[in-house]
Amino acid sequence: METLSDTPISSHRPPTPKTFYRWFIAIPFLVAIVWSVVGLNITLSRLLDAPGDAWTILRQMAPPAFGEVYERGAVGKIFESVYIAWIGTIIGAFVSLPLAFLAAHNVAPVWIRSPIRQLFNAIRAVPELILAVILIPITGLGAWAGTLAIGIHSIGTLGKWACESIEDIDDGPIEATKACGGKWASGMRWGVLPQVMPVISSYWLFRFEINVRASAVLGMIGAGGVGSELVSQLSFRNFPAASAVLIMTMAVVLTIDTISAAVRRRIIKGSDNTDEDSRTLEAITDLTGIRS
Amino acid sequence: MNDYTNTSERPVKPKPRARSFLIALVLLALTFWAAFKVSFDLSTFWEVWTNPIWSMFWPIPWDWVFTKENTFDPLIETLQIAVTSTLVGCLLALPVSFAMSSLTTPNKIVYFISKTIMNLVRAVPDLFWAKLLVTAIGIGAFAGAWSLTIFSLAVMVKLFSETVDAADPRPLEAARSSGARHLPAVKAGVLPTVFPSYVAYSLYIFELNIRASVVLGLVGAGGVGRVIETQRQFFRFDRILGLLVIIFGIVWVIEQISVSLRKRLV
Numbered sequence: 257m258e259t260l261s262d263t264p265i266s267s268h269r270p271p272t273p274k275t276f277y278r279w280f281i282a283i284p285f286l287v288a289i290v291w292s293v294v295g296l297n298i299t300l301s302r303l304l305d306a307p308g309d310a311w312t313i314l315r316q317m318a319p320p321a322f323g324e325v326y327e328r329g330a331v332g333k334i335f336e337s338v339y340i341a342w343i344g345t346i347i348g349a350f351v352s353l354p355l356a357f358l359a360a361h362n363v364a365p366v367w368i369r370s371p372i373r374q375l376f377n378a379i380r381a382v383p384e385l386i387l388a389v390i391l392i393p394i395t396g397l398g399a400w401a402g403t404l405a406i407g408i409h410s411i412g413t414l415g416k417w418a419c420e421s422i423e424d425i426d427d428g429p430i431e432a433t434k435a436c437g438g439k440w441a442s443g444m445r446w447g448v449l450p451q452v453m454p455v456i457s458s459y460w461l462f463r464f465e466i467n468v469r470a471s472a473v474l475g476m477i478g479a480g481g482v483g484s485e486l487v488s489q490l491s492f493r494n495f496p497a498a499s500a501v502l503i504m505t506m507a508v509v510l511t512i513d514t515i516s517a518a519v520r521r522r523i524i525k526g527s528d529n530t531d532e533d534s535r536t537l538e539a540i541t542d543l544t545g546i547r548s
Numbered sequence: 549m550n551d552y553t554n555t556s557e558r559p560v561k562p563k564p565r566a567r568s569f570l571i572a573l574v575l576l577a578l579t580f581w582a583a584f585k586v587s588f589d590l591s592t593f594w595e596v597w598t599n600p601i602w603s604m605f606w607p608i609p610w611d612w613v614f615t616k617e618n619t620f621d622p623l624i625e626t627l628q629i630a631v632t633s634t635l636v637g638c639l640l641a642l643p644v645s646f647a648m649s650s651l652t653t654p655n656k657i658v659y660f661i662s663k664t665i666m667n668l669v670r671a672v673p674d675l676f677w678a679k680l681l682v683t684a685i686g687i688g689a690f691a692g693a694w695s696l697t698i699f700s701l702a703v704m705v706k707l708f709s710e711t712v713d714a715a716d717p718r719p720l721e722a723a724r725s726s727g728a729r730h731l732p733a734v735k736a737g738v739l740p741t742v743f744p745s746y747v748a749y750s751l752y753i754f755e756l757n758i759r760a761s762v763v764l765g766l767v768g769a770g771g772v773g774r775v776i777e778t779q780r781q782f783f784r785f786d787r788i789l790g791l792l793v794i795i796f797g798i799v800w801v802i803e804q805i806s807v808s809l810r811k812r813l814v
Contacts, residue, residue: 289635292628296689296770306685306694313684339582346579381796381803385675385763389780389788393601399586469673476675477766480586486676487767490683502680506671513671 317499325500330485334508337481340402340474341467347403348410349460355411356418356456357444363422363430376419379412384470388479399480406467406474414463421455422448458520465516472505604785613790618775623798626771629693629764630757636693637700637757638750644705649712651720652734662705669702674760678769689770696760700753707752711745712738748813751806758799 358364359372387405395401429447438446475483482505489498613619644662646652653659677695685691720737728736765773772795779787 285635288631292631292635295624295628296632296693298632298690298693302690306690309686310681310684313680336585339585342579342582343586343588381800382792383759383763385766386776386792389766389776390605390785393604393783393785394596394599395589395592400589400592403586403588404592473673473675476679483676487679490679493683498680502672502676505676506668509671509673510667 313495316495319496320500320503321494321496322500322504325485325489325497325504328485328497330482330501330504333475333482333485334472334504336399337471337475337483337505338468338508338512340399340406340471340481341464343403344406344471345410345460345464345467347407348414348463351407352411352415352418353456356415356422357448359415359419360422362425362427363440363444363448372415373419376412376415379408380416382409384409384474385477388474388477392477392479397478402471402474402479402481405479406471409470410463410467414459417459418452418456421452421459425451454523458523461516461520461523465513468509468512472509601785604783605789606786608786608790608793610790612787613794618787619772619791619794622765622772622775623795625689626761626764626773627758629689629696629761629771630754632693633696633700633761634750634754634757637697638704638746638753640697640701641704641708642746644701645708645712646734646738648705648709651713651715651717652738654730666702666705669698670706674699675763675767678764679767682768687768687770692761692764692769692771695769696757696764699760700757703756704749704753707749708742708746711742711749715742744813748810751810751813755803755806758802762795762799 355372355376358368359376361369364372384405387408388401391401391404395404425448429451430443431447433443433447471481472483475481475485476487478484482501486498486501486505489495489501644666647654647658648662648666650659674695677698678692681691681695682688685694715738719741720733723733723737761771761773763773765771765775766777768774768777772791776788776791779785779791
């Protein structure tokens with residue numbers, strides 16, 4: 257009689273898969289990195305010195321000079337950044353919403369859809385900063401140039417996102433509106449808009465979060481907001497003030513992220529299944545990444 | 549039988565709550581205040597066509613643009629910054645992401661510290677990093693590469709650690725129960741399942757870095773933005789326009805390649 261333990265144990269391991277072809281992938285990578293490192297003139301001594309230099313600056317940054325920065329009106333500048341982001345998002349939302357309906361393949365004919373899609377792609381390809389460089393000579397230095405740059409750039413991304421969510425809808429309500437004798441526009445208003453509005457409005461909020469960061473950066477080239485304050489403090493090598501500006505910006509960015517994330521969650525998930533406490537908890541999770 | 553003839557009663561429309569009115573009012577007030585603060589000005593839109601500034605954008609001096617030192621050398625520097633920072637940032641992101649995922653973290657302290665630091669790093673916009681590093685380690689592409697490395701590390705870690713969170717825990721469990729220590733267990737149990745998305749995210753980060761490295765030069769961190777900044781100070785917008793056409797042509801081609809690679813991966 258042969259029991260299980262009597263069966264000879266196979267000493268064969270499965271053969272290791274051949275991996276020499278990986279070299280064909282690895283070699284271009286190695287060439288690319290060597291070419292880049294040599295091209296950027298990165299030497300070992302520069303690499304070793306950099307952390308030391310950064311540490312020197314970091315040490316000079318403590319303690320942050322909040323009082324001095326406050327007197328220079330940095331708080332107003334930070335709020336200006338938030339205003340720029342807010343108005344820019346609103347411009348982007350208002351222009352992109354009707355365009356998105358004309359770009360979605362399930363509700364728009366091809367002759368209007370493809371040019372608008374190309375427009376979205378073209379806008380998204382140009383960063384806000386480049387737009388601001390072009391807009392500043394037209395509108396003059398200041399917040400309006402930054403607002404327009406952010407608004408125009410937001411049209412591209414918001415339009416693409418809105419268009420994608422329109423393409424994901426259930427066709428039933430449009431059919432129902434048609435069956436009742438509704439025209440194209442009423443189908444969009446009563447068949448599509450109620451389905452996509454929660455998703456699209458949460459995209460608007462998400463874009464607002466991104467725009468707050470973008471508008472802070474725009475100030476660096478004179479398009480309004482807190483960036484100019486950071487640049488001037490760093491050029492004066494007034495590091496305590498620079499770190500104060502930096503910390504205040506981070507605080508505002510994180511606060512807006514947290515609030516906006518909580519509102520987005522409320523829009524998408526509704527209020528029924530979450531009580532007040534767990535919502536606060538989720539907001540804290542978002543901010544710190546600590547899951548209890 | 550239900551009585552279908554009585555259709556005169558429509559369902560009652562829910563009344564908007566007082567709180568909703570209040571929120572709408574506050575948002576409206578905020579919008580008007582913000583519009584006033586940014587000097588919102590619709591006349592820009594129709595005055596823009598008659599603005600004499602347009603003559604400064606046209607015609608594009610192509611013979612100036614198509615030269616090695618004006619366009620192609622800075623553009624190559626831009627690409628080199630993007631390649632270096634993507635490779636270094638994404639390589640560093642691999643261990644950090646595993647430390648930051650609740651599935652594969654070695655212990656709670658590492659998890660907490662890495663998560664907090666990365667959240668703080670992400671709260672600072674990329675060009676702020678560039679400006680800080682330009683001040684700290686000097687003007688040029690070296691500072692630019694550093695700042696994009698830091699920023700791509702922070703973004704990559706966020707994206708990839710969430711993928712690791714969602715990975716199948718069973719291979720990891722199997723590796724642990726067969727007696728593997730932490731690192732070998734993670735390497736054999738989790739890495740193979742998440743590696744394709746790691747490569748896809750790296751390509752995505754590369755696209756982000758290409759775009760970011762174009763504008764780095766505006767704050768003195770090297771690349772083609774340096775040329776734009778110089779010409780901006782001379783008010784040579786015709787040259788800037790020519791540069792932008794070339795830049796976005798090349799950026800577009802690189803992005804299409806990267807997007808098609810990513811589609812094949814996932």
